[in-house]
Amino acid sequence: MDTISIKGFKGFSERVDIDLKKLTIFFGYNNSGKSALLRAIPLLSDSFKDHASNLYTHSYLDYTSSSLRGAIHSDILNENSKDIDFEVTWQSNCISFSLRQNAHEHEFINKLGITKEGITKNYLPSEQNFSEFECDGENSISLESFFSISDTCIREKIRRSSASVSWISSIRTSPPRSFDIGLGIKTGVNYKGEGIGETLWYIKGNCPDAFELINTWLLETTGRKLKLDSSSTQNVSTGRATVKLQTVDNAIESSPVDIIDSGEGIAQALPVVTLCSMAKFGLLGEAPIITIEQPELHLHPQAIVTLAEFMINILKDMENIKLVIETHSESFLLAIQSAIVKREISNDDLSCYWVEKEDNVSSISNITFDDVGYIQGNWPQSVFREIIAQSKELLQAREERE
Known part of the structure; x- marks a missing residue:
């Protein structure tokens, strides 16, 4: 996977695009949607596996995936959306689909897009068969499950992606x-x-x-x-x-x-x-994607830096590994900035996003760094300044006591 896009998924009512580079990092406050974005990757990977044949009610997403923690379609559908939209891109190839499910009915795709070599064709479900998709002037596509899609090019991409993702949760x-x-x-x-x-x-x-x-x-x-x-x-x-x-x-x-x-x-x-x-x-295969929630869990700040440097060294000489990380750690951020200054990682190999939620709607902002590691983009000024604020409050309390 090179990029994923989602819309109508959990807190994300509008489309968000995630560019998966060598190192992709999500920052944000609690309950902003960081974990939802990261877990969309193992969810897609599980859904791309051969899971559909033994389901009581047919679905395209794998609702047995551990990434959903028991959630079903209505739980992950954004409250202001009718459909859950996903798009996955592999260089010049892409699949996009809109999912809908009503009451006790099976989950179905009401829009399907297939891009090959940069040319996109849009398909609609056949009136006779929910798993057949038609496009004017084109052969129909059979899609009972992603794993068995009849388009051989996209099927190969899907099956490779189904085996490429590893996920470590925060618990x-x-x-x-x-x-x-x-x-x-x-x-x-x-x-x-x-x-x-x-x-x-x-x-x-x-x-x-x-x-x-x-x-x-x-x-x-x-x-x-x-x-x-x-x-x-x-x-x-x-x-x-x-x-x-x-x-x-x-x-x-x-x-x-x-x-x-x-x-x-x-x-x-x-x-x-x-x-x-x-x-x-x-x-872990030819092109592994490792998704990690809070790699810094329970670590001292210096140990966090050591872990971040370890990850950067893993990526430094490897072209086919992707790490996707969700973190709250300032030490991790500083280690990344230091690696940029030392030219151990290039901006071309780094994607960084700030995730926030306002009025129950999640959104993302792309964060970039200059050549000496300074943050550019929509990084909130108050982030990681809590200790400074606490120190000022402590100083003020001491002065008032005197």
Whole structure:
């Protein structure tokens, strides 16, 4: 995916366009719509998978997607809109569609647009079949699900996108003290950070460079490193073994500590670092998109800077990785500005948006930076000045007390 556009989705009554570059960042106050924008990406990815065949009521969006947290069409439809509109672009190719659903009826597409090599054709549903779409002078398109769309060019793009997105939510499960490996055990980190132990074990055995990169971040942040080897396993008779998820001091390599006891912030950031490392070494496919809510969760400001620098270094030499981040962190912003000044990331590789809500309507503003990292565009003057205001209030209170 290169760009996505939405309209009529949650708080966004008007169309908003998101340019997905190497690094895309959403800033904004709470309840402004940042998470809605970010979660639209895993929602689309899940909806592009083959999910339609086992649904009680037909829908084009995947309402079992974890990104919706149990919401259905009426929950995500903007209160002032009749349709939910999406548009996804891959270079000169694009699909756009408007979704509608009434009462207990199935969800249907009432407008479909297909762009190939820059030429757009608009389709309407057939009167005989809701999954057939017609355009004057063109062959009809069959679209019972996005995964099975009859247009081969768009189908290929959709299927690649369905497998390219990883998502880490802002509510993450603490890593386990131990985990099983062996027969029937899946690898992969899900949106809650679950599966981190099994995935680290797999990476250690199959991609040592990625494992070493994770340890590089851990060493810089804590002075400790992961230690997973046969000495921490207990063989059992079921074809599986139990492994402890621990760290050791880099200098002494003794007195192992469970990762969950190494600091809440480190435990919460580990899935983020793991996915980024996997992406760098091709373990997430050819063109991965990693969407992350609050990567800075529970981290000290200096550790946030280290994490931001780690992400920038991942992106620096890679052309096919995209990170999409929602954050409240001033430290993260300052790390990005510093990277621009140091020419570690180009403005051409960066999209930044301020998301705000007024009168229950969400909107976005594009934020840019000059060559020395100064913010340009519609960045509110009051943002990240709360500490200054608090300091002034404290000083005034002291003076009044005297």
